[in-house]
Amino acid sequence: MTKILKIGLAGLGTVGAGVVRLLRDNAELIRARAGRPIEIVAVSARDRSRARGISLSGLKWCSDPLELAADPAVDVVVELIGGANGPARALVEAALDAGKPVVTANKALLAEHGAALASHAEVQHASLRFEAAVAGGIPVIKALREGLAANRIISVAGILNGTCNYILSRMQSEKLDFASVLTDAQQHGYAESDPSLDIDGIDAAHKLALLAAIAFGQVVDFAGVHVEGIRRISQLDIGFADALGYRIKLLGIARETKIGIETRVHPAMVPLKSPLAHVNGVFNAVVAEADHCGSLFLQGRGAGAGPTASAVVADLIDVAQGRDVPVFGAPIASLGARPSATMDKHRGSYYLRLMVVDQPGVIADVAAVLRDHDISLESMLQQGRSPSEAVPVVLVTHDTQEAFMRAALVELAMLDSVVEPPTLIRIEPS
């Protein structure tokens, strides 16, 4: 089996150029592991003349990416254009129509159209692989879909967005506020000029939706993910987290509950005993809890040319070897489609920070509101005294239902002594 596996590559940004470079750098080793050579034969990108630090000589240039799907010289299409619709989606559909395997790093596309695309791939008996779409170089899709395939998964939780983790890590280690770290991250290329996909949690939610579909054998349900970003995280809360033995991380969490699969992305207070608390900078990490295997923790580089290309080429080697796997780990017909659990039924413990006027009776008022909503406290922290100004009061609750917390928050916000909207951060694992 020495027939060359011929690749048509769409998208020559950082990752695309990384794939070209990796296939050349490690050609001999990849040939041994794939059982045959893997070579790019045709490429497509918006701008042919852009400097990328790689030679494109000898490769067919396609001004329209759809040519890659149609070209009989292309065995496999690699889609690195990005975006949930437009040319990326058109290319993947055209390639599957032509019965060609597709390898993509496109989390948005899979999260929003994963069910339809998986059906399409299944009907066409064409492979659709997306290791690079989640957690970059960490082979987490393979670990969940194959490595833990014998297990019922209980929960998956992860740090899935390197930009957010970089910002939160620097806020914590350098005592800087969100806005200044974001600006600095943008200047150094760690955050986009429009950072909203990252910092509002959308990117992490795309990835979580894919992990949840595989882990729980469900049709991918991006719309069912509860999403909160990190814009409202303040230095004050970072400091209280430190004092209480937590780190604030943007987590994606999917877990089985009695009322359905909960999928949510939000900032969380992570206890220092959790390995996720110690994942800093641009690293990503995932913890899976499985019924027979127990806990599995994976950590690695979540983005960048090298790690993402590593994941793309791992998928290509699997294609070259004919190692096939259903898109979401099991045939579409066997996937469930239970509605996601809603957050009002969520149970957990909470960090609650109030800014209150520093006068007698305030704590009693706050405690009464919580009591009236059946919320019991694990601890309370008040730092500093300032009779004329607002001071922070931090409360950590025992397990309670989110609906109760929400109702209590409304009442707390109405107290005369509470002078700012309360800040609520979930504690995970609680």
Added chain:
Amino acid sequence: MTKILKIGLAGLGTVGAGVVRLLRDNAELIRARAGRPIEIVAVSARDRSRARGISLSGLKWCSDPLELAADPAVDVVVELIGGANGPARALVEAALDAGKPVVTANKALLAEHGAALASHAEVQHASLRFEAAVAGGIPVIKALREGLAANRIISVAGILNGTCNYILSRMQSEKLDFASVLTDAQQHGYAESDPSLDIDGIDAAHKLALLAAIAFGQVVDFAGVHVEGIRRISQLDIGFADALGYRIKLLGIARETKIGIETRVHPAMVPLKSPLAHVNGVFNAVVAEADHCGSLFLQGRGAGAGPTASAVVADLIDVAQGRDVPVFGAPIASLGARPSATMDKHRGSYYLRLMVVDQPGVIADVAAVLRDHDISLESMLQQGRSPSEAVPVVLVTHDTQEAFMRAALVELAMLDSVVEPPTLIRIEPS
């Protein structure tokens, strides 16, 4: 593809019973992910009447495990007998002779006879899989062999023996000495009555030999692994490790050097900044450094019925789906057979503890010996004063060559003021 995959299982100890239980507990889910049912049809073990907490009714009992290889009703043989030779080896060879895929958890067998067995499997076009042989429930074989397949691996280092990690963790957290923790571990079933395979590093060396073969594309070379166990680790060194910001761990390390692949198992001082320093109790963990992917860290349960069965059944699901992979990640003909690098050429930094008489001039004598061997010091620590007794002096060196350290040790041991054989522990990563 709903043809049942029929399993013949040899060995019904903890892991064997765990496999039977897992295949029953999660039968429906496994059927969806494997594309067909996986069922045990025949079993073999030494003692038919032993209570195992599982029903064997409906399963064919084979008093000779070789019957499983010969039985036309058996599609795949699962070997959980253990041992590098004897019935385990005979069964695996017979199954491969019959062209049947083999799934095994037998690290000793693969480490000692891996090259011959891989050739045998290749000639017979039969799969030989051993995810369960290394790090229990962590899918580290799959991660290295498939997930990082696009990369040149630079190094692999891991905590590969749960018994040793349990003992060292308790020595550290409870300030107990080696002998008493070992006795306690034996009483609680965390260590065997003959613990030497574990505590002398042999088990970790078996596993490391397998990881190194896959990571570096080399013929497995167990004999080339340098092995030291943990018997000589004292509470004194555990305490100094704490003081210096290290944890003592039994590591298996394989790395590419200019003079060949270094493979070694020994206690190491692991800096607290390394994730391996924080892996406690019976957990296993592996860090791989890859040229494009960067660093990948995996942590999970390294032993026990559930995690090991999880790995065995993951292999069975791959077999059911026809996902084939060369035994060591690449065809035998493409594997290298460079001799392993010898330890005298090893370079690294060292922790050195001497017991010296507490009198003027001792440190000068010690420093002179090290200087004469071109060894420079990063730090020195002397705790306590006791003019009439021996006191410990700890030295941490900069990078040096092991042969120089060994020569210096001989001279240090001969100094009148040095009253015990010096203790040397390598610092990793140095």
